Amino acid sequence: MIEIVSEQRCIRCDICERVCPAFVFDRDDEGLPVIARQDDCQTCYLCEIYCPTDALFVAERADGPTGITLAEVEARGLFGTYARALGWSRGRAGGTEADPTHRLRVAQV
Amino acid sequence: MAVRSASTGSDRLQADVLVIGGGPAGAWAAFSAAQAGAKVVLADKGYFGTSGATAPSNTGTWCVPPGEGRAHVVERRWQRTGGLAEPRWMTRCVDRAYESLLRLVEWGYPFPTDDTGQLYIANLRGPDYMRFMRRQVQKAGVVILDHHPVLELLSDGEAVTGAAGIVRATGADWTIDAGAVVLATGGVAFFERILGGTGLTGDGYLMAVEAGASLSGMEFTGKYSLAPMNSSLNKGLPFRWASFFGPDGRPLLDRDGHPLQNGIGAAEKDVARALIRGPVLARLDLADEALQDWLLKGQPNCFLPYQRAGIDPFRDLFEVTLKAEGTVRGSGGIRLATDDCGVGVPGLYAAGDAATRELMAGASSGGGAINASWAIASGWWSGHGAAQHARRRCAAAAFRHQSKPLGRAGLRPSAAARPVDQAAVVEAVRSEVIPLDRNYFRNGPHLDAALARLDGVWDEVSGHLVGEGRDRLRAREVAAVTASARWSVAAAAARGESRGMHRRTDRPETDPASARRLIVDGLDVVAVRPEAEAVIAGERAS
Numbered sequence: 001m002i003e004i005v006s007e008q009r010c011i012r013c014d015i016c017e018r019v020c021p022a023f024v025f026d027r028d029d030e031g032l033p034v035i036a037r038q039d040d041c042q043t044c045y046l047c048e049i050y051c052p053t054d055a056l057f058v059a060e061r062a063d064g065p066t067g068i069t070l071a072e073v074e075a076r077g078l079f080g081t082y083a084r085a086l087g088w089s090r091g092r093a094g095g096t097e098a099d100p101t102h103r104l105r106v107a108q109v
Numbered sequence: 110m111a112v113r114s115a116s117t118g119s120d121r122l123q124a125d126v127l128v129i130g131g132g133p134a135g136a137w138a139a140f141s142a143a144q145a146g147a148k149v150v151l152a153d154k155g156y157f158g159t160s161g162a163t164a165p166s167n168t169g170t171w172c173v174p175p176g177e178g179r180a181h182v183v184e185r186r187w188q189r190t191g192g193l194a195e196p197r198w199m200t201r202c203v204d205r206a207y208e209s210l211l212r213l214v215e216w217g218y219p220f221p222t223d224d225t226g227q228l229y230i231a232n233l234r235g236p237d238y239m240r241f242m243r244r245q246v247q248k249a250g251v252v253i254l255d256h257h258p259v260l261e262l263l264s265d266g267e268a269v270t271g272a273a274g275i276v277r278a279t280g281a282d283w284t285i286d287a288g289a290v291v292l293a294t295g296g297v298a299f300f301e302r303i304l305g306g307t308g309l310t311g312d313g314y315l316m317a318v319e320a321g322a323s324l325s326g327m328e329f330t331g332k333y334s335l336a337p338m339n340s341s342l343n344k345g346l347p348f349r350w351a352s353f354f355g356p357d358g359r360p361l362l363d364r365d366g367h368p369l370q371n372g373i374g375a376a377e378k379d380v381a382r383a384l385i386r387g388p389v390l391a392r393l394d395l396a397d398e399a400l401q402d403w404l405l406k407g408q409p410n411c412f413l414p415y416q417r418a419g420i421d422p423f424r425d426l427f428e429v430t431l432k433a434e435g436t437v438r439g440s441g442g443i444r445l446a447t448d449d450c451g452v453g454v455p456g457l458y459a460a461g462d463a464a465t466r467e468l469m470a471g472a473s474s475g476g477g478a479i480n481a482s483w484a485i486a487s488g489w490w491s492g493h494g495a496a497q498h499a500r501r502r503c504a505a506a507a508f509r510h511q512s513k514p515l516g517r518a519g520l521r522p523s524a525a526a527r528p529v530d531q532a533a534v535v536e537a538v539r540s541e542v543i544p545l546d547r548n549y550f551r552n553g554p555h556l557d558a559a560l561a562r563l564d565g566v567w568d569e570v571s572g573h574l575v576g577e578g579r580d581r582l583r584a585r586e587v588a589a590v591t592a593s594a595r596w597s598v599a600a601a602a603a604r605g606e607s608r609g610m611h612r613r614t615d616r617p618e619t620d621p622a623s624a625r626r627l628i629v630d631g632l633d634v635v636a637v638r639p640e641a642e643a644v645i646a647g648e649r650a651s
């Protein structure tokens with residue numbers, strides 16, 4: 001589930017609020033996203049890759065929060081890891097031209 | 110980014126074609142209707158680009174180039190459908206999907222290149238594909254309404270004439286008068302926490318049946334996918350290279366004493382049996398280094414749960430589960446009456462997972478290839494069909510005053526409204542359609558008892574449940590999930606044999622006389638009947 005919004009990294013662009021398919025975020029008076037409906041989160045990790053500053057972290061448990069802290073996410077270098085693995089950057093799509101999934105589909109049979 | 114909302118200015122809109130749902134089926138439907146000259150509005154419950162089952166995934170398509178080999182490929186795939194699919198529909202689907210995949214090439218979609226230097230167009234990476242489709246649909250002039258869930262259809266008594274919904278942020282009402290409506294609302298995931306699952310609550314099924322349509326193939330909801338325990342990652346592919354172990358770390362063995370391997374093959378059933386007995390561990394130890402690299406690069410989201418939990422899945426044992434997938438990877442949905450995906454109710458069309466995939470996949474799962482191509486092809490046809498229907502009817506404004514809303518359960522209860530414990534309803538419904546020993550392995554007495562209980566839940570929901578403000582969405586979703594579960598169990602109880610993903614322990618054999626599709630009808634009284642052999646969907650095309 002979505003667990004962490006880094007206040008420091010966030011530039012208050014409101015993209016995550018708009019693109020989250022489960023409508024999980026609200027914004028506070030300063031425009032900072034607030035995780036308002038965490039239990040609705042479908043753990044799709046898509047807000048992470050749409051965020052232009054890698055300010056969001058979705059933990060691996062889909063059925064409840066893990067309680068991971070901002071400090072741990074920073075220390076383990078976990079912000080932005082999904083975006084980098086895909087080849088997305090600063091909220092922009094990229095990397096699908098290098099997707100090797102076709103090799104898996106051949107090897108699978 | 111996009112048109113945020115047209116509803117802030119006016120809460121009554123007009124369109125020639127309204128597309129409900131912004132997954133691939135809705136995207137292609139909207140594009141095709143716009144191309145046919147219609148003024149199109151697409152409304153999504155979430156955000157068109159991230160919501161639905163494709164956006165967070167990486168979908169292989171059923172991509173069969175034209176030529177002599179095609180008939181053979183279709184024939185071979187048909188052999189796996191339990192005799193319930195239609196070669197004619199399969200052929201026209203691969204044909205149409207292939208055309209559209211080439212269209213993506215034309216538009217500049219960044220497909221990868223294979224070793225021979227050819228573009229590999231048989232795979233679409235979800236986040237990229239859906240973001241790309243949003244742009245194409247926008248360019249085609251379609252008005253996009255994000256976070257505008259539709260709650261019900263409108264009808265003038267003869268035809269479907271629009272829909273009504275709410276703005277998710279405020280709970281405000283909005284209405285669209287439309288010449289035709291395409292249901293592209295996806296399948297039902299029974300509130301299982303799977304990729305794309307939150308929004309997939311069977312809303313389209315409920316709306317279609319309220320409008321007088323039927324469903325088909327609803328018994329085929331026995332598809333499950335392996336996933337790391339407690340995760341959302343219901344993607345079976347990495348488990349192709351898995352070995353399975355008991356909680357003590359000892360290898361699980363099949364009946365012949367061989368270690369259980371390849372979780373997407375024959376071993377799946379044994380893994381399901383083991384999971385009914387207790388915890389099951391896995392390790393992706395059949396993947397050599399090259400495969401590990403392709404897996405990590407090609408399926409990066411599959412590895413997020415391991416990375417974040419500090420597990421090396423190629424070396425460490427980790428706990429797994431089988432996640433229920435309802436009709437998302439099952440094959441049931443709204444029955445189609447015409448070649449352009451009309452549902453038999455004038456002005457109403459269905460595409461993608463909202464429509465039955467039985468014509469394509471029969472008793473087998475359409476996941477892994479067929480569903481993606483079906484979403485493209487059925488989206489295309491339904492968009493065209495809807496545009497043509499809209500043209501035949503007069504301007505939307507003319508019938509607006511006669512339009513009546515059709516929504517019942519969750520919106521307009523049949524008896525006195527009173528508080529209904531929605532969490533208890535969800536729990537009761539899920540306990541019938543999620544557990545492996547109820548829905549992966551089924552049996553007659555269990556199904557009959559489940560149906561009786563679900564009838565009771567339905568009476569409570571349809572009789573009394575009603576939401577307020579923005580909570581109307583949840584009430585309606587609870588109603589749609591309850592209805593879908595009941596339809597599924599009713600169809601499963603009526604199919605007195607095993608076929609494909611419908612596994613009955615009391616009737617393990619496949620009965621040749623039962624090679625017929627089952628049609629499900631009705632809200633308060635559910636009826637299941639075999640499709641008359643002569644009535645094959647598509648042959649009654651108007």
Ligand SMILES: Cc1cc2nc3c(=O)[nH]c(=O)nc-3n(C[C@H](O)[C@H](O)[C@H](O)COP(=O)(O)OP(=O)(O)OC[C@H]3O[C@@H](n4cnc5c(N)ncnc54)[C@H](O)[C@@H]3O)c2cc1C
Nearest residue numbers: 130132133134154161162169259295461462477478480481
């Ligand atoms: C993990 C995973 C992997 C998969 N892999 C493959 C694969 O490799 N190959 C393959 O062929 N298939 C695959 N599938 C299946 C494939 O993703 C689906 O068949 C496909 O997404 C169906 O497209 P759709 O547009 O019909 O529905 P979806 O993509 O599910 O979209 C439905 C849309 O309708 C919207 N909606 C729902 N209710 C309402 C409402 N009331 N009002 C407004 N909008 C509404 C939702 O928000 C959503 O955007 C996979 C599925 C999953 C879950």
Ligand code: SF4
Nearest residue numbers: 010011013014016051
């Ligand atoms: S998308 Fe990222 S930067 Fe923008 S508001 Fe959300 S967290 Fe902040």
Ligand code: SF4
Nearest residue numbers: 020041042044045047
């Ligand atoms: S993981 Fe998906 S559902 Fe959860 S907050 Fe992010 S975008 Fe929304």
